[in-house]
Ligand SMILES: Nc1ncnc2c1ncn2[C@@H]1O[C@H](COP(=O)(O)OP(=O)(O)OP(=O)(O)O)[C@@H](O)[C@H]1O
């Protein structure tokens with residue numbers, strides 16, 4: 001306890017160097033923890049949103065774009081498909097369920113999805129209040145939409161054309177909110193959900209001759225379907241089939257390259273932090289070798305001197321790691337706030353990512369090893385020879 | 391109190407200290423004299439158990455210091471020996487009081503602020519407890535170093551060149567304080583020096 005007090009006193013006696021050491025460690029830890037938190041949550045979110053959809057059938061174009069627009073609700077659709085053309089696919093015996101999705105409008109940046117009752121099952125969504133939509137122009141809203149827009153059962157909302165927040169309004173076709181979903185932790189929380197017929201109704205003036213939807217979300221009845229259905233659809237129809245699992249893995253790979261580069265940068269940062277910690281401790285030891293010799297004359301054991309040196313290093317380490325995690329999570333949380341403004345991707349700094357325990361352990365272990373060398377020197381310093389030659 | 395028999399200390403085969411036989415009675419104040427390099431510091435280190443002599447035995451208050459295991463030697467020194475070093479050497483980054491508390495803690499006794507106040511007052515630096523040890527004057531540090539040596543009421547006080555850095559007036563003052571404090575706690579005092587100014591104050595001497 002005296003030892004710790006003394007270690008603090010030594011650290012406080014050179015505040016600039018102490019602050020610099022802590023800052024370097026913290027920056028490295030913060031960068032890695034930020035990346036871990038954000039990528040972990042992104043992955044988790046992607047897999048949760050795509051979990052129940054085995055295959056998406058939509059208009060030809062970029063498969064990634066098709067998945068982004070109809071599963072993650074983050075891009076514009078590749079186009080529309082005819083309802084009639086899609087019927088044989090929904091009827092295929094290998095398909096367990098086929099959920100239609102008709103996109104086109106949004107409400108204050110929240111997408112309005114025309115679908116049917118099977119949509120809720122894809123996200124394990126339950127109604128918290130009210131009932132399911134039945135008549136045309138009835139809608140239910142996700143938990144986030146209700147909270148942000150202050151919507152209750154019975155409220156009216158007016159869609160705007162297009163998926164951006166600022167399209168022209170469909171003022172003459174208001175929706176009536178008849179139900180509100182419980183939070184699901186998926187994209188369903190941010191959607192306005194109605195029937196396909198309602199979406200058609202809003203666009204009745206410029207509707208094509210034959211009814212269209214944006215895509216079909218399929219669940220397989222058998223694993224065999226994965227090998228056969230996509231190929232069959234892509235080869236024999238004018239439509240495109242894309243797998244959410246495959247496309248989100250491809251997306252994460254793309255992002256992963258950038259994340260890895262940043263991670264190496266952070267590791268370099270931490271290596272230099274460890275080096276500077278070593279230099280600081282070694283030079284501090286040199287500076288106060290008479291202090292250490294004096295402590296020995298007062299009866300301190302060599303182990304106590306090693307502990308003193310270690311305590312100093314470990315204090316710096318802990319401060320750096322704690323501050324680093326605070327910074328990393330703070331930055332992730334700030335990003336979450338910023339993205340929430342854009343109503344697209346929920347990120348929070350309040351959750352730990354799985355790799356972070358490893359990160360803390362690795363930094364503390366490497367740091368402690370770094371401190372062991374000066375601690376070793378302190379242990380073996382000979383007080384008699386120090387006091388004899390000053 | 392102190393019995394030395396056949397003591398010899400070699401560094402790399404060269405004998406730098408040889409004391410065939412020397413006894414000091416309890417409560418005595420003795421001087422260890424000799425030119426630079428004659429082994430004064432080496433002798434004090436051996437008595438304090440900071441260095442292990444090549445041959446011979448040293449008994450302090452009936453305990454064979456040379457025969458103790460390292461841990462026991464450190465504990466013995468902390469409890470029974472007070473050291474005053476030429477460079478004084480306080481821990482500069484903490485307060486004067488904390489320096490004295492450290493000495494108490496390391497001696498295995500609980501922190502006793504009353505004792506600290508008493509010692510500081512008897513050395514005329516009662517107000518100095520809160521000062522950062524790195525910021526006080528040399529004269530003040532001299533007194534604090536003496537305070538630290540006596541705060542645990544040691545039975546033996548070893549002072550290595552306690553006055554050689556001081557001017558005549560401060561030299562006389564510091565020596566008087568050291569003798570007073572040693573007498574106050576009934577400690578045996580050993581002063582190693584080549585400072586001729588203080589020869590006259592001691593009756594017993596060991597010339598190296
Ligand atoms: N660790 C060491 N290794 C080798 N030689 C040493 C060591 N410590 C002391 N010596 C030698 O031992 C001799 C005695 O040294 P010591 O410090 O005891 O002398 P001293 O009488 O205290 O001198 P001074 O008056 O200058 O303090 C010197 O010749 C010194 O060089």
Ligand SMILES: [Mg+2]
Pocket residue numbers: 388430431432550
């Ligand atoms: Mg000497």
